[in-house]
Amino acid sequence: MNPQIRAVTGDLPAPGDRVPSPYRTFSRQEWAELRADTPMTLIESEVLRLRGLNQDLSIDEVVDIYLPLSRLLSLYVNATQDLFKATRYFLGARDGKVPYIIGIAGSVAVGKSTTSRVLQALLTRWPNTPKVDLVTTDGFLYPNAVLERENLMHRKGFPESFDVAALLKFLSRIKAGERNVAAPLYSHFAYDVLPPDQVVVVDNPDILIVEGLNVLQPGRLPRDGKAVPFVSDYFDFSVYIDADKETLERWYVERFMTLRQTAFRDPGAYFHRYSTLTDEESVATARDIWRRINLVNLEENILPTRQRADLILTKGEQHLIEEVALRKL
Numbered sequence: 001m002n003p004q005i006r007a008v009t010g011d012l013p014a015p016g017d018r019v020p021s022p023y024r025t026f027s028r029q030e031w032a033e034l035r036a037d038t039p040m041t042l043i044e045s046e047v048l049r050l051r052g053l054n055q056d057l058s059i060d061e062v063v064d065i066y067l068p069l070s071r072l073l074s075l076y077v078n079a080t081q082d083l084f085k086a087t088r089y090f091l092g093a094r095d096g097k098v099p100y101i102i103g104i105a106g107s108v109a110v111g112k113s114t115t116s117r118v119l120q121a122l123l124t125r126w127p128n129t130p131k132v133d134l135v136t137t138d139g140f141l142y143p144n145a146v147l148e149r150e151n152l153m154h155r156k157g158f159p160e161s162f163d164v165a166a167l168l169k170f171l172s173r174i175k176a177g178e179r180n181v182a183a184p185l186y187s188h189f190a191y192d193v194l195p196p197d198q199v200v201v202v203d204n205p206d207i208l209i210v211e212g213l214n215v216l217q218p219g220r221l222p223r224d225g226k227a228v229p230f231v232s233d234y235f236d237f238s239v240y241i242d243a244d245k246e247t248l249e250r251w252y253v254e255r256f257m258t259l260r261q262t263a264f265r266d267p268g269a270y271f272h273r274y275s276t277l278t279d280e281e282s283v284a285t286a287r288d289i290w291r292r293i294n295l296v297n298l299e300e301n302i303l304p305t306r307q308r309a310d311l312i313l314t315k316g317e318q319h320l321i322e323e324v325a326l327r328k329l
């Protein structure tokens, strides 16, 4: 069979077949050049704001990688909104705005939260100053009480630990243009979902960034003839952040060591007991959690979703993006 037809029909290619990649791949340098002639300078207050998001973030990284990405996204958002306006015009409708939703996926500790916050800051600086909101899917984890009852505490972050129905309902309300839609919040300090009086309210943004381990995972197969959507059915664009497993383990352990000297010191922290461990015991504990839980989840449930993303950002050892792959098909 013609390899192109094979790619479309989903048949496995035979050895030696060359199936065209759906991605166009850029080196760091090539990607940085895609700034074109758009003004890409950051004013002092923006640099300070970005530094405040993460002290380790390199401003070169923002300029070379994230500014071109925010330029691309701005073009995509405008094109999608024009299409929406055309439909509204055709239907004779006057009101309504549908938020553009960007999904950000990847392993625990790959830098999803940091990237999302950088993108949020950069997207708001475009001339039409869009309102950009951010939601993390860990708020949709079942509370510890439920996970304990179902014997799922050691499966936190796995597909079965999330209330996917609630996440889908949240996204459908956002896409329906509803205002003031609440999303639950997760606290790493409490290691649990916060009570319902502490939520994030999403009020009809131009852009919503949805970040989490599970955002590109497939849904259940339809039951009783009822189609169950995927979370990503609500996305207009998706990003997968990638890095080597060994590097990810190091970042996880480093973050754990920092938390041990900061947040875990507070007697109210769920993991307060870790603050009294020696350095060696802490590294061993973090590695054990990584290998038993987060690495298994990465291999079984997260990495297999990488090829579903519109954009894959591959990081090197110091969090610098080394390669960018943009879906062209």
Ligand SMILES: Nc1ncnc2c1ncn2[C@@H]1O[C@H](COP(=O)(O)OP(=O)(O)O)[C@@H](O)[C@H]1O
Pocket: 054, 056, 057, 058, 061, 106, 107, 108, 109, 110, 111, 112, 113, 114, 115, 251, 254, 255, 318, 319
């Ligand atoms: N671009 C970056 N530059 C430097 N450090 C980063 C960057 N992104 C993430 N980090 C660091 O890596 C660790 C994991 O990042 P985080 O955003 O918390 O990941 P995730 O949300 O995927 O779990 C944190 O210690 C964070 O400070």
Ligand SMILES: CC(C)(COP(=O)(O)O)[C@@H](O)C(=O)NCCC(=O)O
Pocket: 107, 108, 109, 110, 112, 138, 156, 157, 212, 213, 289, 293, 294
């Ligand atoms: C709550 C999480 C699933 C979310 O991960 P994140 O998206 O913040 O990277 C994760 O931080 C977690 O708690 N995993 C379980 C094992 C652990 O304690 O790391």
